[in-house]
Amino acid sequence: MIHIIAFYLFAVLLIASAVLVIMSRNPVHSVLWLILAFFNAAGLMVLVGAEFIAMLLVIVYVGAVAVLFLFVVMMLDIDFAELRAGFVKNFPLGILLAVILLAELVLGFGAYRAGALKLGEADGTAGVIAGRSNIDSIGALLYGEYLFLFEAAGLVLLVAMIGAIVLTHRERTDTRGQNVSKQNKRRAEDATVNVKPEVGKGITL
Amino acid sequence: MTAFFQSLGMNYEWAWFIATVCGILLIALPLMLAVAMIIYVDRKVWAAINLRRGPNVVGPFGILQSFADGLKVFLQETIIPSAANKGIFILAPIVTFTVALGAWAVIPFDAGVVLADINVGLLYILAISSLSVYGVVMAGWASNSKYPFFSAMRASAQMISYEVSIGFILVCVVLYAGSFNLTEIVMSQKGHGLGIVNGYVFNILLFPMWVMFFISSLAETQRVPFDLTEAESELVAGYQTEYSSMSFALFWLGEYANILLMCSLNTILFFGGWLPPVDWAPLYYVPGIIWFLLKTFFFFFMFSWVMATVPRYRYDQLMRLGWKIFLPISLLFVVLISGWLMFTRYA
Numbered sequence: 001m002i003h004i005i006a007f008y009l010f011a012v013l014l015i016a017s018a019v020l021v022i023m024s025r026n027p028v029h030s031v032l033w034l035i036l037a038f039f040n041a042a043g044l045m046v047l048v049g050a051e052f053i054a055m056l057l058v059i060v061y062v063g064a065v066a067v068l069f070l071f072v073v074m075m076l077d078i079d080f081a082e083l084r085a086g087f088v089k090n091f092p093l094g095i096l097l098a099v100i101l102l103a104e105l106v107l108g109f110g111a112y113r114a115g116a117l118k119l120g121e122a123d124g125t126a127g128v129i130a131g132r133s134n135i136d137s138i139g140a141l142l143y144g145e146y147l148f149l150f151e152a153a154g155l156v157l158l159v160a161m162i163g164a165i166v167l168t169h170r171e172r173t174d175t176r177g178q179n180v181s182k183q184n185k186r187r188a189e190d191a192t193v194n195v196k197p198e199v200g201k202g203i204t205l
Numbered sequence: 206m207t208a209f210f211q212s213l214g215m216n217y218e219w220a221w222f223i224a225t226v227c228g229i230l231l232i233a234l235p236l237m238l239a240v241a242m243i244i245y246v247d248r249k250v251w252a253a254i255n256l257r258r259g260p261n262v263v264g265p266f267g268i269l270q271s272f273a274d275g276l277k278v279f280l281q282e283t284i285i286p287s288a289a290n291k292g293i294f295i296l297a298p299i300v301t302f303t304v305a306l307g308a309w310a311v312i313p314f315d316a317g318v319v320l321a322d323i324n325v326g327l328l329y330i331l332a333i334s335s336l337s338v339y340g341v342v343m344a345g346w347a348s349n350s351k352y353p354f355f356s357a358m359r360a361s362a363q364m365i366s367y368e369v370s371i372g373f374i375l376v377c378v379v380l381y382a383g384s385f386n387l388t389e390i391v392m393s394q395k396g397h398g399l400g401i402v403n404g405y406v407f408n409i410l411l412f413p414m415w416v417m418f419f420i421s422s423l424a425e426t427q428r429v430p431f432d433l434t435e436a437e438s439e440l441v442a443g444y445q446t447e448y449s450s451m452s453f454a455l456f457w458l459g460e461y462a463n464i465l466l467m468c469s470l471n472t473i474l475f476f477g478g479w480l481p482p483v484d485w486a487p488l489y490y491v492p493g494i495i496w497f498l499l500k501t502f503f504f505f506f507m508f509s510w511v512m513a514t515v516p517r518y519r520y521d522q523l524m525r526l527g528w529k530i531f532l533p534i535s536l537l538f539v540v541l542i543s544g545w546l547m548f549t550r551y552a
Binding site: 136 | 221331332354358385393521525
């Protein structure tokens, strides 16, 4: 009973917020709806017993990716009229992309359910192994069976990260960086002098 | 508690539902009371270190000061700036407050005294605490005013930077405990130090991790010396500048609930949670919840102590500490600890 209520609550909220991501006029509102959508997806994951994936979804997407989105969108100075002007022009392209994605999904699921691909059980759900936590099972798979693929994925990410840094980094010679150890070494005695000048004489520094 | 409601003749699902609601109330209401008292303690400790008296008018020793303040903000007028984005402006303090309460669901107060004993407890806390940045960012943006916006940007950069090193520190603890479940993490600390003391902090590999975790938790809750988001000399009151009355109070309550959460995390992860400090049989007659509250209170005292004695960091120093010092050291310790465990425990 509670399971069913929870499922429909999360599912309806997920779809509604996903629609609102596209529909809302203010891009900041869009990002906030996107965050709500991520959250409800995490709720659905918990319902099917994949709590580890749910937590990762919240930590990675809500906690890191969406913060960056929000950051970028908040700093943009967006002209809403100009944004909406491109709608009619881009509409056919958008429809085309949507149709291609839908066709790919249908094809993929069709082939999978027909059992042509040996990916596991054909009904699309692998049962939860009793007495074994999510973290255990995922860890055993990632670090046991798929170790080399996993490490290769890590390498690809590393290359991407280094690439991004190399592309955006530029040497700047016109700025003067801070030397922290020099700052810490500086003492009050080096910076100030205590003098007692005679009246009307002044001092030379 | 579910069994009790079942004995009243309910079926399992409704008994579970009502038991959970009761559990939430049993945690949230005392927590609100604790926050009110802890604000009073904070002000008293701060005053004592500054050689002042602190609040001493309302009630005996001024103990009712927080309630008087609460009543005052409750009766004030709610002002919403006309240029503000109304929906998000109102939502922001609610998000801060809800998130601050939500993380308490997995905190074990004693053996078995926990609302949700889930096996990804620590990840849940990480997930929820990564949400707390949204309250601040939304408040800063929706206020449509420059100082709150600066504050929101500072807050998000600061919280993301320190969450990274907190994540690595938690990995070290999880490696030792072998579990993400907070109850199991506490139980694995029993007799950890030579079979005598309970707590990971007495481990030579984990002690530096605790020092870093304490400093990071100061930064994560935006306490002095890392309170750059509310730096009054630069940003008026930071993201709270445009807020008044109850919405302001919700920020305050959420902030202190977060501080208490971080104190209890220090207790649970490094100081043996509800276990007595020494693994000696007579000490176990004291209820575990008392040990837990005493340790948490001790950490709160350290938080106010730091607040009263340390000057504020500069923003570039804060970023340098997070990214150039804490991150490499915590990464190094993840490698060290997993290597050590590989040779000793799993060899």
